[in-house]
Amino acid sequence: MKERTIWERIADNLRSRSIWMLHYCTGCGAVELPPSMTSRFDMERFGIMPMATPRQADILLITGYLNTKTLRRVIYTYEQMPDPKYVVGFGSCTINGGIYFDSYATVNRLDYYIPVDVYIAGCMPRPEAILEAFNYLMEKIRKGEANGWKRYKENYEWYKQNQIRSLGEVYVHDEFHE
Amino acid sequence: MTNSMNEAIEALGAFQPTIEVIDEREIKVSVSPDKVISTLELLKSLGYSHLSLLTCIDWIDDNQFELVYILFSWKDGGKFIVSTRIDRNNPRFVTVKEIWPVARFYEREIHEFFGVKFIGNDDMRPLFLELWDDKPPLRKDFDPLEYSKKKFPGREYRKDVLGEAKKIFRGEING
Numbered sequence: 001m002k003e004r005t006i007w008e009r010i011a012d013n014l015r016s017r018s019i020w021m022l023h024y025c026t027g028c029g030a031v032e033l034p035p036s037m038t039s040r041f042d043m044e045r046f047g048i049m050p051m052a053t054p055r056q057a058d059i060l061l062i063t064g065y066l067n068t069k070t071l072r073r074v075i076y077t078y079e080q081m082p083d084p085k086y087v088v089g090f091g092s093c094t095i096n097g098g099i100y101f102d103s104y105a106t107v108n109r110l111d112y113y114i115p116v117d118v119y120i121a122g123c124m125p126r127p128e129a130i131l132e133a134f135n136y137l138m139e140k141i142r143k144g145e146a147n148g149w150k151r152y153k154e155n156y157e158w159y160k161q162n163q164i165r166s167l168g169e170v171y172v173h174d175e176f177h178e
Numbered sequence: 179m180t181n182s183m184n185e186a187i188e189a190l191g192a193f194q195p196t197i198e199v200i201d202e203r204e205i206k207v208s209v210s211p212d213k214v215i216s217t218l219e220l221l222k223s224l225g226y227s228h229l230s231l232l233t234c235i236d237w238i239d240d241n242q243f244e245l246v247y248i249l250f251s252w253k254d255g256g257k258f259i260v261s262t263r264i265d266r267n268n269p270r271f272v273t274v275k276e277i278w279p280v281a282r283f284y285e286r287e288i289h290e291f292f293g294v295k296f297i298g299n300d301d302m303r304p305l306f307l308e309l310w311d312d313k314p315p316l317r318k319d320f321d322p323l324e325y326s327k328k329k330f331p332g333r334e335y336r337k338d339v340l341g342e343a344k345k346i347f348r349g350e351i352n353g
Binding site for chain 1: 306308
C-alpha cells in the first residue's frame with residue numbers, strides 16, 4: 001500500500017469528524033435513525049448530520065431491503081455523490097437478502113452493485129449498533145481503509161456488469177416523470 | 179347485516195348469486211362472469227359506490243383465476259365482495275373502468291402480476307415492475323426462488339469447520 005502523505009492523513013481525520021449522511025431511506029431500517037439522531041443517542045455529537053441532497057453528502061445509508069426498482073435510483077444517487085463517499089449497509093437484507101432472499105424483486109447482496117464500507121448485522125440493528133458502526137467507520141476513515149469509492153472506480157466495469165445483469169439496464173424509465 | 183344489505187341481497191336474487199355472510203357488515207357474492215358487470219352496476223346504484231379493491235387470486239388446482247371486487251358503502255359501512263372465476267389458460271375479462279375510472283390502475287396491476295387481459299382497457303403498460311422478462315410473478319407456477327438465484331446472486335459462505343468439529347466433539351451431531 002502507498003504511504004499516505006501528512007495532508008491526506010489530516011484530511012482523513014477531518015473527514016471522519018464531519019460525516020454528512022444522505023437522508024434517503026430505502027427500507028425499514030430507517031426507523032432506527034430518528035432515535036439515533038434525537039436526544040437519547042444524539043448522533044450529532046460525533047459530527048454526523050443528515051443532509052438532504054446527494055451532492056453535499058459523504059455517506060449513503062442503505063437501510064434495509066433493496067429492490068430492483070430502488071437499486072436503479074440508489075446507483076444514480078451514489079454516482080452523484082462527490083468523492084470521498086462511504087456506504088453503510090443496514091440489517092441482514094443488505095448482507096444476504098434477509099427474509100426476502102427468495103423474492104423476485106429484492107437484491108440479495110449489496111456489495112455486488114455498489115461498494116460497501118461497513119455492514120451492520122441484525123434485523124433491525126439497535127441505535128447502539130448503528131453508533132458502533134459509525135464509530136468503526138470513522139476509525140476506518142482515519143486509517144484510510146474506507147476506500148470503497150476507490151474500489152468502485154477501479155472495478156467500474158465489474159460493478160456495471162453486475163448491475164446490468166440484475167437490472168437489465170440501469171437507466172430509469174419512469175412514466176410519471178417522462 | 180344492515181337493512182340496505184338485505185335490500186341489496188333481495189335485488190341481487192335475479193342473478194342467482196352464491197351468498198356467503200362473512201361478518202356483520204361483510205358479504206361475499208359469487209356470480210358467473212357474464213353477470214358481474216350488471217351485479218356491480220346494481221350494487222353501485224344501491225349505494226355501494228366505492229370500489230375499495232379489485233384484485234385477483236390464482237386457483238391453480240382448479241385452473242381458474244378469481245377476480246374480486248370489493249365495494250364499500252359510505253352510508254352504513256357495508257361491504258360487498260363480488261367475486262367471479264375465469265379461465266386460467268386464456269385469462270380475459272371486461273374492464274370496469276367506465277364504472278370506476280380508478281379501476282384502470284387495478285387492471286394494469288392485475289395484468290402485470292397475473293397476466294389477465296382486460297378488454298376495453300387498452301392501457302396495459304407495466305405499472306410496478308421494470309423490465310420484467312419472465313412469466314407474471316404472482317402466478318402460482320412462477321418460482322421466485324429460482325428467479326432470484328438466476329438474477330440476484332447470493333453470498334457464498336465458507337463452511338464452519340471448527341464449529342462443526344466442536345459439535346461432533348460434544349456429541350450434538352454425528353461425524
